[in-house]
C-alpha cells in the first residue's frame with residue numbers, strides 16, 4: 001500500500017513538474033515538450049561552478065586564452081550568435097554568457113547550461129575551420145544550452161533514481177541534488193546527448209548562425225570534416241555529440257528553411 005502511494009506521489013510530482021518547451025520554435029520549430037524536474041537556477045548555478053573549475057584548471061596549466069588570434073575570433077563570432085538568441089528565448093539575452101578558448105589539441109567545444117562557452121584551439125586548427133564553420137560549431141553548442149538539454153538529462157536521471165529508491169525515501173530525489181556541479185560536468189563533458197537533442201541543436205544552431213549572417217551551408221560541411229577525420233584521430237566532440245550518417249542529410253534538408261534568414265541578415269547587416 002505504501003508503495004502504491006509512493007508511486008502515486010511520484011507520478012503527481014512528475015506531472016506537476018510539467019512538460020513544457022524551454023524555447024520557442026523560431027523558423028525551424030524546435031519546441032518539443034521536455035520533462036524537467038529540476039530548476040534552471042539550480043542547474044545553471046552548478047554549471048557556473050563547474051565552468052569555473054574548468055577554467056581554473058586550464059589557467060593553472062597555462063592553457064587559458066593564450067592566443068589572441070583565436071580568442072578574438074571566437075569571441076566575435078559568439079557575440080554575433082548571442083545577439084540572436086532572443087528569437088528562441090528572450091531571457092537568454094540577459095544570461096551571464098562567457099566565452100573562453102582552451103589551448104589544446106582536442107577537437108572539442110561545449111556550452112554549459114546558462115551560456116558558459118569553451119572552444120578548444122584543436123577544433124579550429126586541426127579542422128581548419130572558416131568563420132562560418134566555427135559559427136556552426138558554437139551555434140550548435142549554444143543551442144544545447146538554450147534548449148536546456150543537460151537539465152533535461154539530469155531530470156531524467158533524478159526520475160530514474162527516484163524510481164529505484166522507491167520505498168526508502170520517496171521524493172528525496174536521490175543524491176543528485178547534493179552535487180549538481182559534478183552532474184553538469186558529467187553530462188556536458190562526458191556523457192552523450194541523445195539523438196533527438198543532437199538534431200535539435202543542429203537545426204537551432206543552423207538558424208542562429210543564419211540569423212547572425214553566417215552561411216548555414218557550413219554546418220553540414222563542418223560535420224562532414226569531423227566524420228572524415230575518423231580513425232584514431234576521431235574528434236573528442238563526437239563522444240558527447242553522437243553522430244551518424246543521417247546528421248548531414250538532416251542538416252542539408254533544413255537548409256531551405258534557414259537560407260532566407262541568412263540572405264536577409266546579409267542584406268541588412270546589424271552586426
Ligand SMILES: [Zn+2]
Pocket residue numbers: 140144193197198201240241
Ligand atoms: Zn551536440
